[in-house]
Amino acid sequence: MxxxxxxxxxxxxxxxxxxxxxxxxxxxxxxxxxxxxxxxxxxxxxxxxxxxxxxxxxxxxxxxxxxxxxxxxxxxxxxxxxxxxxxxxxxxxxxxxxxxxxxxxxxxxxxxxxxxxxxxxxxxxxxxxxxxxxxxxxxxxxxxxxxxxxxxxIRSFLDEHGYHDAGRRFLTGDASLRAYESIYPEDGSRRLILMDWPRQPEGPAVLDGKPYPKVAHLAEDAYPFVAISNVLRGSGLAAPAIYDVDYENGILLIEDLGTEGVLDTEGLPIRERYLASVACLAHLHSLAMPRDIEVTPAHIHHIPDFDRTAMKMEARLLLDWYLPWKRGVAATEAERQEYLAIWDGLIDELEGSEKNLLLRDVHSPNIIWRPEETGIRRVGIIDFQDAMIGPTSYDLAALVQDARVTINRDLFEELMADYLSLRREQGEFNETEFLKSWAIMSAQRNCKLAGLWVRLKQRDGKPGYLKHMSRTLIYLQVAFEHEALAPLREWCAGAGIAASES
Structure with missing residues (x-):
């Protein structure tokens, strides 16, 4: 022992x-x-x-x-x-x-x-x-x-911050290493949420001597979460208040925004709630956001760019994980070079796209419905620690092509039309450029997810995520409908990647 x-x-x-x-x-x-x-x-x-x-x-x-x-x-x-x-x-x-x-x-x-x-x-x-x-x-x-x-x-943290003898229950885990607890104060006051986010040792180098989180600009501690929460709340959006934080040990006590989501009892999308979420994004994308945010007097969080390196690193998951899993053999060197060159060209096409704060995972697991509120505050946002500055279309793609629930074509079209209408009403908005950007970001996200589902199964022992594979590939085909995606569409067809695969 x-x-x-x-x-x-x-x-x-x-x-x-x-x-x-x-x-x-x-x-x-x-x-x-x-x-x-x-x-x-x-x-x-x-x-x-x-x-x-x-x-x-x-x-x-x-x-x-x-x-x-x-x-x-x-x-x-x-x-x-x-x-x-x-x-x-x-x-x-x-x-x-x-x-x-x-x-x-x-x-x-x-x-x-x-x-x-x-x-x-x-x-x-x-x-x-x-x-x-x-x-x-x-x-x-x-x-x-x-x-x-x-x-x-964590118990000592609760004691130190006045929550002696508080009840604790497991709430949920996610695809990352974060876990969440429900905290019930002994005095019977409103439930709190505890985020358990321990620091991790650096993984193996994947590019230029850097591990994956640093290449992809993923948050590795609590500072980004607190910074973005403060900015969102200051902009009138509903993000959880931060009550107490242990930055060194990765323990956060935050506001409970509620328990209702945007899906019905059968796990299907609720139209009204997705439309409200679209309105929330349209508002967010119209705002000017700071790049540097003071979290503590000793720490300034600089919001990173969703740059070429990060986009390609994520898109590579399809090459590194999905393709070998599906075909039984790794991509050839010629396939790899052609695929990455296509992504260089697509990223070049984003040069003129609208760029602002993107939250990265605006979809059903991370949206809380708050019926007691009005307007955009009905939509609670709870996952944004990996926020970056990049094409705003990414977040819209994440929402209208929800990775964990099927958005049928009619609802998809309605959500897209509603977002575009709201953005036109705000003033200057290049719709043609935005739709091209949306198709590229949709393809990038779904290529990433196709590889991620396999990586979660094979590396992390979480096979349940594979149930989302078929939906992810169908969403990818929707992105391919834009003419800018023709090179990637043809490459995928040549590699044997089709929407019918699971």
Whole structure:
């Protein structure tokens, strides 16, 4: 075992709180072995853990003392073992410990009764009485220890900022390394959102000695998020207020804009909400935005350009990931050179396009519907840390060709027409140049996404994103309808990339 964590738990509530925190740290395949004398708090911790995973404080969690195991069909399945009455360690096979670990998390009380049958890569947590409270001692392998230390660091952050004993629940993760928690203050006030965004070590160099995030100008810390949020809010748009930030550790406590999205209960786009989102973009694109934003007295955020290098790096994902996955062989050197030369030509075509702040991912997962508000403030925007200065058409392409939901042709045409009408009403607007820019940015984004879905599966172990592939390729064909995209359309046809592929 590597790494030891020692915590003093002053009372039963602190024991339960540790169980809740551990529910945010453990993953499928983890085995938490709970040891300690009778009455040490093992069952209390296990009960709090299970209720946190279930997000149900009233869930009945009986002790499995006589049944030996109680299983819970939760978002992550949990099996609660109590081995106090286990006759022989060989009986663990009959109880299905290995099968339970394949699909979920196992909590094991009285692990000493299992002999050597528990996984070696387990988390050991011992509870011992200490004065009026308890001492929790946790030992685990490095990966699990790191996860546990992270959730405890977030707990310390909440304590430091006045949110003692706040309830925590997992909210969501995304395709990046960010994760989000719901924070429920003990006084019952409105829920807050916590963004968990730990700094990452630099990855391998991909171009000119730089790792991918630096080449593509992706945000690597919280400063850009805070900067852009402040600018958007100052421009009358609905972005979350920032309450507290730990820039060094990547922990942000922000406003909860609500829970409603822009999709109906069947996952289909709601016309009114997409039209309002289009109006929000039209307003944003008409504004003059600063390039340098003071975040703290010691830090100025300079909004980077969505430049040629970044555009080509993203478009290369189709070459580097999609094509080898689809064909079983990598692109030839001739194919690569021709593809990249086509993109050089397309980027040259953007020279005269309108450029302003683009948020990068304006689509359904990142839009909150706020029915109590009016006008553009009905649209809450929550993901913009990678904002750049570039062709404004990129954000419109992201919205009207939502990567995660099918926008049918009729709605697509209506959204495009509405945006163009709003921009014409604002004054000077080169519609012809904008539509060419839109087609190029649509193609660039969808080439990126086609490769990204494969990379998420093969490199990051997230195969679920492949369900969006067919839609992405259909959207790419829509971009190809513009005459400026003829070279790329022909290259894709020659490479065997068609809208019917999945």
């Amino acid at each position: 590597d790494g030891e964590i020692s915590l003093f738990l002053k009372d039963e509530a602190a024991t339960s709180r540790l169980g809740e925190d551990l529910a945010l740290a453990l993953k499928i395949g983890d085995c938490l072995a709970l040891s300690g004398d009778l009455g040490a708090g093992k069952s209390s911790l296990a009960r709090a853990f299970i209720r946190a995973v279930a997000d149900d404080d009233g869930l009945d969690v009986p002790s499995p003392t006589f049944t030996l195991v109680q299983s819970y069909d939760l978002p992550i399945p949990v099996s609660h073992f109590d081995l106090y009455r286990l006759g022989d360690s060989s009986e663990l096979d009959e109880l299905g410990l290995d099968d339970a670990l394949d699909i979920g998390i196992c909590l094991v009380e009285w692990p000493e009764m299992a002999g050597g049958e528990l996984p070696k890569e387990r988390i050991d947590l011992r509870l011992d009485n200490e004065g009026s409270g308890r001492r929790a001692t946790i030992t685990a392998p490095p990966a699990q220890t790191a996860r546990i230390r992270r959730v405890l660091k």
